[in-house]
Amino acid sequence: MSGAALVSAPLVGVLALQGDVREHVAALTAAGARAQPVRRPAELAEVDGLVVPGGESTTMAKLAARFGMLAPLRAAVRAGLPVYGSCAGMIMLADTVLDAPADQETIGGLDVTVRRNAFGRQVDSFETEVVIAGLDGPPVHAVFIRAPWVEEAGPGVEVLGRVEGGPADGKIVAVRQGRLVATSFHPELTGDPRVHALFVELVRAARARDLSSDGAGAGVGGGGGELLRE
């Protein structure tokens, strides 16, 4: 493995089937990554990490299935590709989704049950402050748009943030499991790069680890959390 590959900025894809792709590309760039849209399996194969953006999860799931992306995405997650999902992206990463059409497929990999549109309709969309574990500085200003929440998290899932106060007090809105990160809210809309920086750091650490383990690849889950704490 070349030294140049280790020091260069990681290449992070943004799944560009539908949604606020441009905002994630900008946020990733601000967080020190190289970013590019990903719509095809060949583009997915090039990246060190992937963001599944905000958008409409039913639309993304259907387009992913129709264009042969669902199987490669699932395989990539199993092989240890770091993935961060915001809002619709959280739904796409969840193993179980509530309040979705019966046939809605997800990439899966994150051992959580997520409820779609959990906070209500658009008139209930809101912004508030959320404390995110592992982030320095003030709480994150979080924008929730017809957002999901995590109804149940499996034993291997680390809860990174909850809503404080209001009708949804205590609901889980940020999680991590190994190399998968998900938030109910949209850090890409506020100009605060800290959540993306956390993910880019995870991508960097995962890449370093995969390269040093002789290209054997990481096991499913488990590695990313430890890497971040190293």
Add this chain to the structure above:
Amino acid sequence: MTQHASESTETTPGTGTQRVKRGMAEQLKGGVIMDVVTPEQARIAEDAGAVAVMALERVPADIRAQGGIARMSDPDMIESIIGAVSIPVMAKARIGHFVEAQVLQALGVDYIDESEVLTPADEAHHIAKSAFTVPFVCGATDLGEALRRIAEGAAMIRSKGEAGTGNVVEATRHMRQIRGDIKRLSTLDETELFVAAKELRAPHDLVVEVARRGALPVVLFTAGGIATPADAAMMMQLGAQGVFVGSGIFKSGDPAQRAAAIVQATTFFDDPQVIAKVSRGLGEPMVGINVSTLPESERYATRGW
């Protein structure tokens, strides 16, 4: 007497902000919003991959054919569509009809289209949209009109096109006009921007913002006459960030297949191979109207000011 929006009784802090209104439109980008008149059509649209549906009683082609005054839809009908799908539901209010907008907000629609497709209720004023919790999308034919709507609180803009014609020519004109107006602004200096604001009849601060960003401060979709996957892809290549399809889907021979094809062509708008593939075997498109033969009084794009 500036507050037309009804006061919400239990307000969660941070709802109805400019950021959540504009941010909602950001989530729709790259997607297709489809006109539907029944819960069954709404489900077909959702199955096809629509990012949202527009609930209305008659699609524009029927409004055109049947004439009369076109108004907000029956609340029962809107509620039945809200109940049928999990994707966002939009609905139309007449231009200037702030009470129709209050009703739609109370029904829980996710976005209101203050639309020229319905018969205007006010010949001078649009709805003061900032005061509402629900966000609004408005039509525009040029940059000045778009900025006037944004100043009133619109959180999303769509080109007007000429709805219900199945003819993309007016949507093309409006997309090119808006894009051209934005390009021109970016060449002007500080002094010239004051004159540009006067000429555009738009607030100076918004004109300066557009000149600096080289884009509108809100999401820009296209609408009015899109009938084929290639129409949708052309609008995306002209700078639209997403597509409204009205009569084009449910006035065609095979709505489910056409809807799915337009969704796919919107995502892969820059890939002619994909557009060719999805354009095959779609059956009859809607018949369409030659816009140049439409009398001025039957053109919807001239409604709104």
